[in-house]
Amino acid sequence: SVTLPELQPYDASENAIDDDFDEFVPEPPKPVVQAPAPDGVSESVTGGQYFVLPGELTERLTSIDQNLARIAAALELLVVKQMGS
Numbered sequence: 001s002v003t004l005p006e007l008q009p010y011d012a013s014e015n016a017i018d019d020d021f022d023e024f025v026p027e028p029p030k031p032v033v034q035a036p037a038p039d040g041v042s043e044s045v046t047g048g049q050y051f052v053l054p055g056e057l058t059e060r061l062t063s064i065d066q067n068l069a070r071i072a073a074a075l076e077l078l079v080v081k082q083m084g085s
Contacts, residue, residue, distance in 0.1 A: 030054045 053061070 030056070
């Protein structure tokens with residue numbers, strides 16, 4: 001059998017860390033602007049509405065799309081490599 005040594009008393013207040021992470025208040029989101037559907041776009045596809053996304057959201061979605069494409073390409077290479085071995 002194994003005998004463990006006695007543990008020293010632990011005082012949690014010595015290691016308390018006060019950070020401001022949970023005190024951060026983000027900016028309120030910007031509203032999505034509605035515009036009429038462009039010519040040539042069926043209203044049945046858009047539900048009769050066309051949304052103009054804010055620039056920040058468009059950039060974020062583009063970044064996510066690029067990252068997903070990069071991950072998919074890397075995963076495909078990994079699968080091909082595994083299938084070949």
